[in-house]
Amino acid sequence: MKKIIELAQKFGKNKDDTGRSEVQIALFSDRIRTMSEHLTTNKKDNSSRFGLVRLVNKRKKLLRYLAKKDTKRYQAIIKALGLRK
16 A cells, blocks of 8 residues: 555656556556565466466556557656666
C-alpha cells in the first residue's frame, strides 16, 4: 500500500490518483520487477511466469495507448522508468 501511494504521488497528480495511465504503468513495472526477481530463484513456478507475461502485456497495451494519446507523457514515463534505451 505504501508503494502504491508513493508511485501515485510521483507519477500522478496526487496520492489518490491511481487511475492515471502513468501510475498504472509504474505499478505494473514495479510488480514486474518483483516477479522477475522471484522467478530467478523459483525457476519452476510456472503460474507466476504466466502472471508475469500477463502483466507485461497489460503494460505494453497501456504504453501503446499512451503513445497514441500523448507522446510527451509517453516519452516522460519511458525516461522516468528506464524502460527503453
